[in-house]
Amino acid sequence: MTARLVSLWKIVLAALAPDPGTAAPHTSLRSDDGPPVPIFGASTHPQRFSRAFGVSVGSHVAIFVIAGFIAAMLDARRETPFLPDLRSFDIVWVPMEGPGGGGGGGGNEMPAPPRQVELEGPDDTSVPVSAPPELEDPEVEDEPPDEPEQEMNIPARTLASSNQTLPGVMQGLPVAQAMSLSQGLGIGGGGGTGEGTGIGPGTGAGLGPGEGGGAGGGVYRPGAGIVLPRPIREVKPQYTADAMRAKVQGSVWIEAVVTPEGTVGDVRVTKSLDRVFGLDEEAMRAARQWRFVPGTRFGQPVAVLVVIELTFTLR
Helix, strand or coil: CHHHHHHHHHHHHHHHCCCCCCCCCCCEECCCCCCCEECCCCCCCHHHHHHHHHHHHHHHHHHHHHHHHHHHHHHHHCCCCCCCCCCCCCCCCCCCCCCCCCCCCCCCCCCCCCCCCCCCCCCCCCCCCCCCCCCCCCCCCCCCCCCCCCCCCCCCCCCCCCCCCCCCCCCCCCHHHHCCCCCCCCECCCECCCECCCECCCECCCECCCCCCCECCCCECCCCCEECCEEEECCCCCCCHHHHHHCCCEEEEEEEEECCCCCEEEEEEEECCCCCCCHHHHHHHHHCCCEEECEEECCEEECEEEEEEEEECCC
């Protein structure tokens, strides 16, 4: 293929080369008083035209040949994908001799099977559909209207001018005795049958039947002018066996009255821990054994109410 291209190219070059023994005619113009002027491209020689035509055809043929050669080279290099043959060659078809054409049927001469015995049953029972009952609208009884509530009309009554009863003054006493500082049959400026400036049958400045300056039985609570008792002996409560088995832990608050002598009087539980296994009773028993420096009011020992917190802890 390469040799053919080289020989074709030599033919094209030989056709393009001019013939040295042949002079190409030319056309020129000449004026009367000037040299001749040649006209370019005005040659009309037939041999020169044939050579030019042959060169053009040869060049086109060479281009197409080269293009075909390149295309053939590209097709030769292109790899064709391998597609495996998926057909199965394991199946072998073996011809088998079969029956011939079917003939006409000879008829079934076997007797028919016996029919099942059918018994006549009772007729279908029809149940009549009961008609829905007619519903009557219940009669609504008109309730009697509620009687209007009678408004209380209390006539206003003006009071005439009279003697005004002072608060705390015992009625039926002479005016001179009623206006004194005493407000009762007792001695002193108090009210009641006792002695002193208090109110009630007791003695002292208190309120009630007791002694002291408090309200009620004369026990003071922490407040202004009261010096609280100071404990000098503390007794820890004891665990009961049932409480230890139940592993009960916590605190009990005991409200106790510290007497002027420093002992503990009345006690009561304000915050309970256990009322089943006896821890509250043990706490009150331990609180009664405490001893205090008594509380004072204006330097005098008085009964003061305190709160004791006793803790039960398992170790």
